[in-house]
Amino acid sequence: MDLWFSENHTENIKLSIKVDKQLFSGDSKYQRIDIFESKEFGRFLTLDGIMMLTEKDEFIYHEMITHTAFAVNPNIKKILVIGAGDGGVVRELVKYKHIEHIDLVEIDEMVVEVCKKFMTTTSVALNNDKLTIFYQDGLKFIRKCQQKYDLIIVDSTDPLGPGEVLFTREFYGNCAKALTDEGILLNQHESPFYALDAAAMQKAHKRISEEFPIGLVYQAHIPTYPSGHWLFGFASKTLHPLKDLKADIWNNFNIQTKYYNTDLHSGSFALPNYVKELLKNAEQK
């Protein structure tokens, strides 16, 4: 069987993964959802043909978008997760025994159902007692929240389709309102490399910078995302990801990770010159 899934990273660049078989294909109210089985990456989930996660490299994304917050504010107790219906973020969050509650707002119930069935490595904690799932639009949900969360994680798709509202100024402003004073916003921040991704990154950074006194960007290697060079945002009203890093406390949690560690935490905020320049230009726009 010679079956390949391909994703165009730009009009002129294509990454292809040899597929063993397609396990699921369905159309929800919002998007087309597919699950494939592959030799190199295990199972993987695509939404509207765009790679969301693979069993082989999802640990990188999920560790980087969760632990980075806890190493700066180890007392995080109340958490809002937007998107993330695959469960990967929740799996990482419940490693912290002291957290009190997670609200997960996923617009598409079918993503959760499909991941519960097919992506069991990520969906493993979606029945956790501390978790409440709301099948709602993230922007509408957050409009009603005030000083409520210690951590908001925005695990959005690209700023196209249902994920688009999660890149607006109104959304980030509402995140700021919904966070406690020592609260942290972590978001998937697109990529600096290809032009369209870089434009989305600049837009997100400009808007976050307008709403938060501290808004920095950090990076990771994610092989199945365009260019493999992926960024995350760290924003807060009071906490700085490097000056307020509490490496010893985090290491005492003794949490098992395959990618994240506190040295890498600091290292991931050291960005290449061209990325720093893109961010600076965005701030001045």
Add this chain to the structure above:
Amino acid sequence: MDLWFSENHTENIKLSIKVDKQLFSGDSKYQRIDIFESKEFGRFLTLDGIMMLTEKDEFIYHEMITHTAFAVNPNIKKILVIGAGDGGVVRELVKYKHIEHIDLVEIDEMVVEVCKKFMTTTSVALNNDKLTIFYQDGLKFIRKCQQKYDLIIVDSTDPLGPGEVLFTREFYGNCAKALTDEGILLNQHESPFYALDAAAMQKAHKRISEEFPIGLVYQAHIPTYPSGHWLFGFASKTLHPLKDLKADIWNNFNIQTKYYNTDLHSGSFALPNYVKELLKNAEQK
């Protein structure tokens, strides 16, 4: 015109770049050499069908495999470069006005000729007065050298074909002999992500660790290499890449870079847990 260059990163993974046209194709004594023109990556060079460099992202590789040494030993004067017939390493090296001499040992004269003609962004300094080019086998050349160089840069292909000898224990042992006490060896160190690349990385690390008291690995984002997660090696008899970092001196050189900076220098040595584990396992083998 719908023309695509594809490279299999593994049997099951393929990266494809839309090509405008092929500018050159030839067979040297050692390998097949091709140059393509593309919209997304500009011109790019392949050897035996494997991506060597593109105009768009070569700055990342070439900056990371040169400046990292000068920020630790700013007094580097005598340099040996092995491979690197495209000229990119030399272009970065001649930014340091105080260097005295560069010996470049490239096995394949046709690579240099072709790059002089087609890859002018990298080959721009190949006529520099301080440069001597030897068209020889790197291993044979280095066998005769003793305490001669402050810096050796091994810009090898993968450990297949003509690049294979540059991954042997004999080669690294000869590098150690050829370096001064404060000398530094920087080498392209493959990738940790896909199994075959990771095996090559482990082999290189084991051998370098056996020959040098200090042998560390650092990382960069290189979109056109397999997985985009690429590693470099830093080895020395006396100098540690972090403890002996001379950031102020390097910054006073006022060298223009698009990727490298001294914060990123430190950050690039902070590796993901799974990479640290692969390296540790290699040392214990």
